[in-house]
Amino acid sequence: MRSVIDILDLTVEELEELISTALDIIENPSKYAHICEGKKLATLFFEPSTRTRLSFEAAMYELGGNVLGFSESNSSSAAKGESIADTAKTVSCYADIIAMRHPKEGAALVAANNATVPVINAGDGGHCHPTQTLADLLTIYREKGGFDNLTVGLCGDLKFGRTVHSLINALSRYKNINFVLISPEELKLPSYVKKGILVKNNIPYEQTTDLETAMPKLDILYMTRVQRERFFNEEDYLRLKDSYILTPDKLKNAKESLSILHPLPRVNEISVAIDKDKRACYFKQVLNGKYMRMALILKLLKEAGTI
Amino acid sequence: MNIDSIQNGVVIDHITAGLGMKLYKLLGLDTLDVSVALIKNVSSKKMGKKDIIKIDADIDVDFDVIGFVDPDATVNIIKEGKLVNKLSIDMPKTLVDVIKCKNPRCITSCEQELQHIFELTDRENKVYRCRYCETKAN
Incomplete structure (x- = not known):
């Protein structure tokens, strides 16, 4: 059974296929409005999420399907100690496809190994979040018309930021991509991502702690939140949480064509004043995320022979 | 230092000096009720120093464990x-229940029934990573 746990589970051709489907959904929503009638998506969310869960639910409803599930582990059998394997087997009896978020890394893979319906990883701790990357990719595609010849600045928590790792993985498969990695020393990109993806594929990158110096060269600025839940130590979180805050004055030297992305939710790392700037794309990203989730649900249900 | 030759058993030779004890533990030799010798820092023309393990019993040793600890043995x-x-x-290519993932955020840290599976991701640098969370094995 085909599942999507990591963005690398999808080939470049499949990413293009998903983008193409999403663009068609945007153009012709009525064509897709009943395609999943009678089908059910189970949203198994073992940790809080507003955006991703609602995005999946909206996606399934817009395809004409139904949704069941839970939004915190306390309201599931996990609170009684049920294993993920058993939960996945059980839910497979009720739903045609599963979207799962869990705080532990690798949880979605365990579910996929045991489910008899497709599983989409909606975030497994600090590990992977492929559908956020799909949202990022559609946004970049719609803003820039493609993925080649871009200088992409990644700013903030590059150590624990799963969206950053997935985006690097996805973009590194395109031509002439440059990365500028902007973070405090303590939150630098892990060496396994740096060596395993950037160095291995000869992708040019630079590391810096200075956002303003890097700004003029960027085509994309991908901001991230320093996430409290990724820290064991509250002191470290408090010390680093305000490391990079994007304000209008920091955009003075930015390109007019810059696109500012953020996986959201933001805390304070992008000033609300930026929302009015035409370069702000993070709410477009939210909408694009829904379209890509629709495209992915369709693809996996088709491959499973469900629709 | 002399250790008697064995009649029926296994000799793991050419172990990189210093890795003998790790191999001894991971092979579970401490739990065997047979004669086992771990000889450390033996002079070797080829290696300078090496470790040797002699097991005086006809047992099946786990080659995967040896290959993980020291493929030159x-x-x-x-x-x-x-x-x-x-x-x-x-x-x-794969190690199953030989070592445990030490990442406290890994799903294997809370789902007790899960096998601890590591995959060889970089042969040149002998890097194994957890199948679930991709944390590097130590």
Whole structure:
């Protein structure tokens, strides 16, 4: 059974296929409005999420399907100690496809190994979040018309930021991509991502702690939140949480064509004043995320022979 | 230092000096009720120093464990005092329940029934990563 746990589970051709489907959904929503009638998506969310869960639910409803599930582990059998394997087997009896978020890394893979319906990883701790990357990719595609010849600045928590790792993985498969990695020393990109993806594929990158110096060269600025839940130590979180805050004055030297992305939710790392700037794309990203989730649900249900 | 030759058993030779104890533990040799010798820092023309493990019993050793700890080691099978087979070891592509993932955020840290599976991701640098969370094995 085909599942999507990591963005690398999808080939470049499949990413293009998903983008193409999403663009068609945007153009012709009525064509897709009943395609999943009678089908059910189970949203198994073992940790809080507003955006991703609602995005999946909206996606399934817009395809004409139904949704069941839970939004915190306390309201599931996990609170009684049920294993993920058993939960996945059980839910497979009720739903045609599963979207799962869990705080532990690798949880979605365990579910996929045991489910008899497709599983989409909606975030497994600090590990992977492929559908956020799909949202990022559609946004970049719609803003820039493609993925080649871009200088992409990644700013903030590059150590624990799963969206950053997935985006690097996805973009590194395109031509002439440059990365500028902007973070405090303590939150630098892990060496396994740096060596395993950037160095291995000869992708040019630079590391810096200075956002303003890097700004003029960027085509994309991908901001991230320093996430409290990724820290064991509250002191470290408090010390680093305000490391990079994007304000209008920091955009003075930015390109007019810059696109500012953020996986959201933001805390304070992008000033609300930026929302009015035409370069702000993070709410477009939210909408694009829904379209890509629709495209992915369709693809996996088709491959499973469900629709 | 002399350790008697064995009649029937296994000699793991050419272990990189310092890795003998790790191999001894991971092979579970401390739980065996047979004669086992771990000899450290033996002089070697080829290696300078090496470790050797001699097991005085005809047991099945886990080649995957040896390949993970030290793929340069060799395994000699001894029958009736004679060397009957000399095996070189390769790094296994997958390790199942040999080592545990130490990432406290990994799903294996809370789902007790899960196997701890590591995959060889970089042969040149002998890097294994957890199948679930991709954390590097130590």
